[in-house]
Amino acid sequence: MAKMSPEQKTLQEDMAPGSLTLDGFLGDDPRSIEEIIREDETFLQREGVEIKDIVMALKAFTFKGVEGLGDPVPVGDYEVSVEHFRGWQYCPFKHKKKVSKRNTKLVDKRTGKELYWSDLSLHLIEAHGFFQGKGAHFRMEPETILEVLRLEKSESEE
Numbered sequence: 001m002a003k004m005s006p007e008q009k010t011l012q013e014d015m016a017p018g019s020l021t022l023d024g025f026l027g028d029d030p031r032s033i034e035e036i037i038r039e040d041e042t043f044l045q046r047e048g049v050e051i052k053d054i055v056m057a058l059k060a061f062t063f064k065g066v067e068g069l070g071d072p073v074p075v076g077d078y079e080v081s082v083e084h085f086r087g088w089q090y091c092p093f094k095h096k097k098k099v100s101k102r103n104t105k106l107v108d109k110r111t112g113k114e115l116y117w118s119d120l121s122l123h124l125i126e127a128h129g130f131f132q133g134k135g136a137h138f139r140m141e142p143e144t145i146l147e148v149l150r151l152e153k154s155e156s157e158e
């Protein structure tokens with residue numbers, strides 16, 4: 001692991017299990033937060049898919065799922081359910097961002113694959129390019145996201 005500044009070290013500690021959240025954001029990933037961000041970024045650049053397109057698609061599913069009030073809502077090839085809890089979650093990157101505690105589960109009925117995210121996951125991806133560490137409860141594997149959402153290199157860039 002590369003040398004960390006004091007700020008990076010505090011961030012790394014805050015993201016560990018039991019600090020800000022029970023499960024933490026890093027799972028059992030031995031990499032630093034910067035390395036995790038960089039490697040996922042490199043993968044997405046290679047695939048030619050932008051983070052904003054991923055976040056837009058995921059948000060749209062959460063939006064549709066909310067209508068089910070906890071029950072699964074059919075959306076094309078998918079089924080989406082949203083669970084809402086009381087209270088707030090705070091962004092571990094410390095810029096006073098808080099989001100509601102809301103979790104979305106998306107099931108791809110064609111493949112049986114699932115994606116699971118919280119509103120905080122979406123914020124971490126959108127604002128920080130952080131998909132969380134491998135093994136973290138809310139880690140989203142960019143490869144799985146592209147597969148489930150069927151996102152590909154946009155035509156205009158070819």
Ligand SMILES: [Zn+2]
Binds near residue numbers: 095123124128
């Ligand atoms: Zn943030």
